Amino acid sequence: MPVTNLVSFTIPRVEVMDPAGTVDAALMPDLTPEQIRELYATMVTTRKLDDRMLKLQRQGRIGTFARVLGQEAAHIGATYALAKEDWLVPAFRETGSFLLRGIPPEKLLQYWGGDERGHDFPAGSRMLPISVPVGTHMLHAVGIGWAMKHNKERAVVLTIFGDGATSEGDFHEAMNFAAVFQAPVIFLCQNNQWAISVPYERQTAAATVAQKAVAYGMPGIQVDGNDIFAVYRVTKEAVERARNGEGPTLIEAHTYRMSDHTTSDDARRYRTAEELAFWQERDPLERLARYMRAAGMLDETAEAAVAAEAEAKVAGWVEAFEAKPPSEPEEIFRHVFAEPTPALVAQQEELLSSLNAADEGR
């Protein structure tokens, strides 16, 4: 009997704009100059916020957090492809997505500042809170997607995670469930090539993350994750497919974490300065700026104006964050259940009376 080949596959990689900012007109997504300016402003603002958060952390005004430096195009480009009624199920490295989803950014500062009230998002945000256990949240996107489909809503779900997350079993279960149920889910892997100190090659022996889609029966595409046009284009197509009932897609945004893993990490311990320099030359923000300058959409005055506006916004958010009244101890007992149990009521009472006793010096 002859051996037959059952499956063979290729994985497309989409690039629209090269590091010099030159675009392939045939692949350029349908974006108005206004939209391109909005994307640029969002990236600038995200970077300024990220920088400012680093300073706040160093000054002890917020706690440990995960920076997004270098990954602005990947998560902002993908989030921009969503409509208001769509859902976002993030990990923890998606600061720009907060801006696009209309979450007041002072909330993000409050959350990273160690105050859980920062996760109390405006009603109807359709964005889940930050999820710290790596690789476990994508199943929730599948469940939400299933519900949207069952409701006959045309909303889709974007879930974002890292390359490290693809090693967790839950990632594989989520991919499988999404494909089996044809859930309208877009899996966006921000492959920044590192999971703390573990490089991509140690995470998987597969040449791409995108090809993992093949095994589950869904399309898998790699995009240049530092090219916001490519990320937007590919995500938008996946969103449309999902909206039309054509099921899930896995997108690998090939990018780079230009910062330390978090503010507690020191990446110099495990990667070279040369590698970082290589990627700094491929900075996603500078790349978009180059395109816009050449297209006559950005001159020095406009650049300065965007920067100034971003600075002002960030300053306002920091002010709003610092003006928030401190959390009260009762907050610990709120939202454990819809109704506090008798034990919780008693324990809260116990805490408050011990604090009173302490005030009275007992």
Next chain:
Amino acid sequence: MANLNLVEAVREALRQEMEHDPKVIVLGEDVGRNGGVFRVTEGLFQQFGPDRVVDTPLAESGIVGMAIGMAIAGYRPVAEIQFSGFVYPAYDQLVSHASRMRNRSRGGYTVPMVVRMPYGGGIRALEHHSESMEAVFVHVPGLKVVIPSDPYDAKGLLTAAIRDPDPVIFCEPDRIYRAVRMEVPEESYTLPLGEAKVVREGFDLTLISWGAHVRTAKQAADHLAEEGVYDVEVIDVRTLSPFDINTVAASVVKTGRAVVVQEAPRTGGFASEIATQLMERAILQLEAPVGRVTGFDTIPPLGRLEDYYHPDVRGVMRQIRATMEF
């Protein structure tokens, strides 16, 4: 003697066991080149190489499941879970396999494995980095559970855990990783798993704790002694499973009163087990109900409210007074 903190003591135990037994393998996320996020395994990768200090993909079930297989095949894996809050993907492997392989194979296959994890709160960390969930391991027959409270114990207990023929969960209170230094023997030594330690003698009340709160307990006892009110005996449980009820009960028979300090949520915690066993062993000597100072039955709060959640010296003193005045 060497003057070590808890991180260094754990590292010394790992290094000496790796030197002593070529079958000892360290594996986990970021344990190799990076030396672990708390730097516990720093230098081991350089000394022993990538085949014995193994950076794994990011998958706790993978780490523990593979360690089980390595142990079955004759190795002594010491797996690191980056924070105890991320062990749950591996809980299935621990409960369904590590704890029962010996039993299932009627002694034919065994799992001499250690799973180390930073544990507990007090470092203003992110969500999932502050939990004290030791009870979920203690409740699993076939797992041993060790929680050291100082560098000396950490080294001796970890060495014993690595040499132990059965799976051991080794919880390292990260709050005290660098809080204290003490003289620790340079040579290798073991401390028995299953022996509590009286860390302060006293006659009025027995104060029982483990991990980071042994310090809290000692401080409370010292305050009360300075004030000249009560003379409190403090016991460090050290290994929750197997639990040394004999030492604890002997103390309570002497003092007639007991208070347990645990950081974990109150309901279903190990303090409840201690109270029950004391009731069984010393009901006639107990002059008051066994008191508890615990975390609340809530999600541990993020940094801003963390101090309200954890047992503190003042709260322990208050409970001691209440138990004494009962």
